[in-house]
Amino acid sequence: MSAPLEGIRVVEYAQYVAGPLCGLVLADLGADVVKVEPPSGDGYRHVMPIAPGLGRFFVPLNRGKRSVVLDLKTPEGLAGSSALVASADIVLHNFPPGRDERFELGWEHLHARRPALVLGVVTSFGSDGPLAGTPAYDLVAQAHAGLLTAHSSTGDDVPVRAGGIPIADLTAGFLLSSAVLAALVRARVTGDGSRVETSLLQAALAVQVQDLVWLPGEHPDAARAAGPADLEARASEIRLGLDTNPYYRCFRTADGYLAVACLNVAQRRALLGLFALDDPTVDAPDLIPADEGLLAAKRDVTARIVRRIAEEPLEAWVARLGALGIPCSPVQARESVARDPQVVGNGLVQTFDQPGVGTTTTLRRIVGDGGRGTAPALGADTRAVLTEVGL
Helix, strand or coil: CCCCCCCCEEEECCCCCHHHHHHHHHHHCCCEEEEEECCCCCHHHHCCEEECCEECCHHHHHCCCEEEECCCCCHHHHHHHHHHHHCCCEEEECCCCCHHHHCCCCHHHHHHHCCCCEEEEEECCCCCCCCCCCCCCHHHHHHHCCHHHCCCCCCCCCCCCHHHCCHHHHHHHHHHHHHHHHHHHHHHHHCCCCEEEEEHHHHHHHCCCCCCCCCCCCCCCCCCCCCHHHHHHHHHHHHHHHHHCCCEEEEECCCCEEEEECCCHHHHHHHHHHCCCCCCCCCCCCCCCCCHHHHHHHHHHHHHHHHHHCCCCHHHHHHHHHHCCCCEEECCCHHHHHHCHHHHHCCCEEEEEECCCEEEEEECCCCCCCCCCCCCCCCCCHHHHHHHCCC
16 A cells, blocks of 8 residues: 555755654655755754764654755745745745745745645744744743643752653644644645644643643632742642552562553552552542541552562563553663564564664654655755756
């Protein structure tokens, strides 16, 4: 079978993470993604360099694309860009408001030229509001959206980005890919293209969707910057949850760490039964009872399970809990997941010879069955692609 997006051309002007991740998803689904870069290249080529013009993070986000160098600040570069746009089904960029118009990539200009074109845009704070056009990266978006205070540990002096993961960047890329694909379907049905947009701020809010609910009496009067008391309050809340809820958390075993996730009553009762324990709050374990006796009982149940699990090896617990239908997993080191049998069995990693680097292993695909090899050298496909569009 052909890939779902075979025959679709994407022209990507985006740099760093969010826009290129969207392009990667489309490439994995079979699209021909032409990455347009300035003469200096995508800024990510120069972050954590592993070879001249290649950054460690650039390779996995840009594998399977073709690189074209165009200087959009020159008439020649704009002419080349115009020819590429004329051949495109989808255009992606992360230019702030105003700069897109300067480079002839604003929606009105593109839609007039290519009525069925889909334009996908990722911005820092969106196109409206007092911060429209203000630059930001992932850390700034997480801070502004309150995400940095979502998890705090005892002793934190300042907020810390969870796991060092660029959650806003990555989520924005996935959100944009969904919106672009929906717009592409509409364009194929109606012949009318669309401009779709997400922002790092929107993405940092989106990952908190289940938590961002304010009930009567909880609405804040005004936006407020977090202070040390906020971090400590959140850390205390997390500590209390660990002390009173054994059903959705990680445990220390005799030789590693175990993640256990019991989201329904049957699973929670199975866990209690394994340890011959009773929890009077098993139906609503996340609620903190006002009754001191109930609270003490919850602490006791949790402490007993914590102590018992610490007595035996990880593998034994995985087998025991798995036999009861309780979702669980070893906590694996990120450095070793490429060798995990389940990851390998699903064909989720690939090893290839990256020019200038050597044997390299990355994710083979984000979605679909595509996923093609190497990241392009800067401008490696300029001549070939421009020839394809008649230049």
